[in-house]
Amino acid sequence: MAVTAGSSPTGAAPVRPQRSWFSQYSWLGMGFAFTLSVFYLVMFVVPFGTAIWLSFHNWDYIQRPVFVNTRNFAKLLGDAGFWDALWTTIQFSVVEIFVALSLALLLALALSHLRPVYQYTLLAIYNLPVIMPGVVSVLLWSWLYRTNGGAFNAVLESLGLPSQPFSNSPDQALWCITLMVVWIFLGNSSIVLLAAINEVPDSLLEAAQLDGASAWKRFTAVTLPLIQPAMAYQVVTSIIGTMQMFEPFQLMPGPGHSTRTLSLYTYQLGFEVLNLGYGAAVSIAMFVILLSATLFELQRRRRSWDY
Amino acid sequence: MTATTTAVSRLSTPYWQRTRWQTWLLIAILIGGGVLMLYPFAWLVLSAFKLPADIIRIPPTLWPETWSIEAFQVVLSHKIGGGSLARSYLNSIFVTVTTVIAVLITSTLGGYCFARLRFPLREPLFYFVLSTTMVPFLTLLIPLYVVMDRLELLNTLWVLIVPSVFSSFGIFLCRQFVYGIPIELYDAAKIDGAGDFTIYTRIIVGMMKPVISVLAIFSFRATFNDYLWPLVTITDGGNYTLPLALRGIGNSFGWFDYSKVMASSLLTLIPPLIVFFIFQRNLVKGIALTGIKG
Numbered sequence: 001m002a003v004t005a006g007s008s009p010t011g012a013a014p015v016r017p018q019r020s021w022f023s024q025y026s027w028l029g030m031g032f033a034f035t036l037s038v039f040y041l042v043m044f045v046v047p048f049g050t051a052i053w054l055s056f057h058n059w060d061y062i063q064r065p066v067f068v069n070t071r072n073f074a075k076l077l078g079d080a081g082f083w084d085a086l087w088t089t090i091q092f093s094v095v096e097i098f099v100a101l102s103l104a105l106l107l108a109l110a111l112s113h114l115r116p117v118y119q120y121t122l123l124a125i126y127n128l129p130v131i132m133p134g135v136v137s138v139l140l141w142s143w144l145y146r147t148n149g150g151a152f153n154a155v156l157e158s159l160g161l162p163s164q165p166f167s168n169s170p171d172q173a174l175w176c177i178t179l180m181v182v183w184i185f186l187g188n189s190s191i192v193l194l195a196a197i198n199e200v201p202d203s204l205l206e207a208a209q210l211d212g213a214s215a216w217k218r219f220t221a222v223t224l225p226l227i228q229p230a231m232a233y234q235v236v237t238s239i240i241g242t243m244q245m246f247e248p249f250q251l252m253p254g255p256g257h258s259t260r261t262l263s264l265y266t267y268q269l270g271f272e273v274l275n276l277g278y279g280a281a282v283s284i285a286m287f288v289i290l291l292s293a294t295l296f297e298l299q300r301r302r303r304s305w306d307y
Numbered sequence: 308m309t310a311t312t313t314a315v316s317r318l319s320t321p322y323w324q325r326t327r328w329q330t331w332l333l334i335a336i337l338i339g340g341g342v343l344m345l346y347p348f349a350w351l352v353l354s355a356f357k358l359p360a361d362i363i364r365i366p367p368t369l370w371p372e373t374w375s376i377e378a379f380q381v382v383l384s385h386k387i388g389g390g391s392l393a394r395s396y397l398n399s400i401f402v403t404v405t406t407v408i409a410v411l412i413t414s415t416l417g418g419y420c421f422a423r424l425r426f427p428l429r430e431p432l433f434y435f436v437l438s439t440t441m442v443p444f445l446t447l448l449i450p451l452y453v454v455m456d457r458l459e460l461l462n463t464l465w466v467l468i469v470p471s472v473f474s475s476f477g478i479f480l481c482r483q484f485v486y487g488i489p490i491e492l493y494d495a496a497k498i499d500g501a502g503d504f505t506i507y508t509r510i511i512v513g514m515m516k517p518v519i520s521v522l523a524i525f526s527f528r529a530t531f532n533d534y535l536w537p538l539v540t541i542t543d544g545g546n547y548t549l550p551l552a553l554r555g556i557g558n559s560f561g562w563f564d565y566s567k568v569m570a571s572s573l574l575t576l577i578p579p580l581i582v583f584f585i586f587q588r589n590l591v592k593g594i595a596l597t598g599i600k601g
Binding site: 024025026027028029030032033036037039040042043044046047048050051054107110111113114118120122123124125126127128129130131132133134135136139140141143144146148149150151154157158183186187191240243244246247251262263266267270271276279280283284286287290291294 | 330333334336340344345348350351364366413416417420424425426427428432435441442443446447449451453454469473502503504507531532539550553554572575576579580582584587588
C-alpha cells in the first residue's frame with residue numbers, strides 16, 4: 001500500500017532530529033483524518049447547523065423557509081403540548097432509570113456470588129430481551145397487555161385480582177411502557193455493574209469483615225463507592241437512551257397524549273404535521289435538556305470518584 | 308479504577324465461604340427471576356404455533372392445543388406494500404452486515420490512528436468526534452433527512468448504511484483499547500521496517516479481538532433493530548427492513564390473527580439469537596476488558 005510510506009515517530013517517542021515539518025506526520029493518519037472529517041461534516045456538522053438554522057424559520061418542506069426569528073422558541077414556551085411531552089419524558093426517564101438500576105444492581109450482586117459458569121448462563125437468560133428488536137417487544141407486550149383476553153389480565157384473574165385496562169387507560173399506559181422497557185434493558189445494565197463488582201478487590205472486603213463490618217455495611221462502604229464509575233456510566237447512558245426512546249411511544253400509545261414524549265412530539269411535528277421549523281426548535285430544546293441532565297449527573301457523581 | 312485485564316469472574320473462591328444452602332437459595336431466586344423474564348418470551352414462541360381458534364380463547368392458554376405451522380405459511384406468502392417478509396429479511400441482512408463490517412473497519416482503524424499515529428489536529432478532531440455523541444439523534448433527524456434527500460439516497464438501502472459508517476462510540480472504544488497495547492510492540496515493528504498500515508493489519512487488529520466482538524454486537528443490534536430512521540427514509544415496501552415489515556404485519560393482522568404476528572416476530576429473532584449465542588461470552592468479558600467503567 002502506498003499509504004505505508006510515511007515514517008512517523010510514535011506519540012510517546014522522545015524528540016528526534018527534525019527532518020521536514022511534513023514528514024513527521026503519518027500518511028495513513030492524515031488520510032483517515034481527512035475521510036473522517038468529510039464524513040462528519042456531511043453527516044453531523046451540516047445537519048446540526050441546519051437544525052439550529054431551521055429552528056429560526058418556518059418550513060413545510062414545500063415552499064421556501066421563512067425567517068421568523070425566535071418566534072418558534074416563544075411558541076414553545078407557551079405550548080402545552082411541549083410541556084406535557086417534557087413532563088411525560090421526565091416521568092418515564094426517572095422511574096425507568098431508578099427501577100432498572102435498582103433491579104440491575106440486585107441482580108449483579110446476586111450473580112457476583114456465583115461461579116462464572118452460572119453467571120454466564122443466568123446472564124444469557126436475563127439478556128435475551130435486549131437483543132430483540134424494539135418492534136418485536138412492543139408487538140408482544142401490547143398483545144399481552146390487551147384488556148380482554150390478554151395474558152397479564154389472565155394472570156391477575158387467576159390470582160383473584162381485578163383486571164386492569166393497562167394501555168387503554170391514560171393513567172396506566174406510561175407505566176405499562178416503563179415496565180416493558182425495564183424488562184428489555186435489565187440484563188444489559190447488570191452486565192456493566194457485574195463487571196465492576198467483580199473487580200472490587202477481595203482484600204478490601206475481607207479487611208472490612210475482619211473489622212466487624214456487617215454485610216450491609218460492606219456493601220455501602222466498600223462495594224458501592226468502588227462501582228460508582230460504572231453506576232455513573234449506566235445512569236448517563238440510560239438518560240440518553242430513555243430520553244430518545246421512540247418505538248414504544250409510537251407503536252403502543254396510550255389514549256390521547258398520555259404517552260407522547262419529546263421524541264414522539266419531534267417526530268410528529270417533523271414528519272406528520274410537516275411543521276419542520278417548530279419541530280427543529282423542539283429538538284434543539286431536547287438537546288439542551290439532555291445535555292444539562294447528563295452534565296448535572298456527571299458533576300454530581302464526579303465528587304465520589306476520587307479514590 | 309485500575310485498568311486490569313483480568314477475567315470478569317473471580318477465579319479463586321470468595322473469602323466468605325458460603326454454605327451450600329445459601330448458594331442454592333441464591334440460584335433459586337435468580338432462576339425465579341429468569342422465569343419471569345422468559346414468561347413474555349414464552350408467549351411469543353408458543354403463540355406462533357397456535358391455530359386461530361387457540362389464539363382467541365378466553366381466558367388465554369399459554370400452551371397450544373394443536374401445534375400448527377399455518378401462521379408461518381401465511382406470513383411468508385403475505386405481501387407487505389410491494390415487498391414481503393423474505394425480501395425484508397434479505398434487506399435487513401444486507402444492511403446489517405455491510406454496516407457492521409464498515410463500523411468495525413473505521414473504528415479499529417480510527418482507534419489506531421487516534422492513539423498511535425501523528426497527524427495535524429489529532430486531539431481536537433478526536434474530542435470533536437466524542438462530543439458528537441452528546442447530540443441526540445432526534446435533533447439531527449429532520450435535517451439529516453433533508454441531506455439524504457439532496458444526496459438522492461432516500462428510499463434506497465444505502466440511506467440506512469451511509470450515516471452509520473463511522474461510529475463515534477466505536478472510535479472512542481478502540482482508541483482506549485489501543486492505548487492498552489504496549490507501545491514497544493509498535494516501536495519494534497517500526498524498527499523492523501513495517502509501515503503504519505502493515506502494523507495495523509498484522510499486529511493491532513489481531514490484538515483487538517475482544518473489543519471487536521463487543522463492537523460487532525453493539526453495531527449489529529443498533530442496525531438490525533433500528534426502527535425510527537428506516538421509518539422516516541424508506542417508504543417503498545420492497546426496501547423495508549424487518550422492523551418495518553413487522554409493523555406492517557402488525558397492522559394487517561388483528562388480535563384474532565395474532566399467531567401470524569408472533570410467527571413473523573419469531574422468524575425475525577433468528578439472526579439476533581444466532582449472533583447472541585455466539586458472542587454472549589465475549590460480550591460479558593469484553594465489557595470488563597474494554598473498561599466501560601465511566
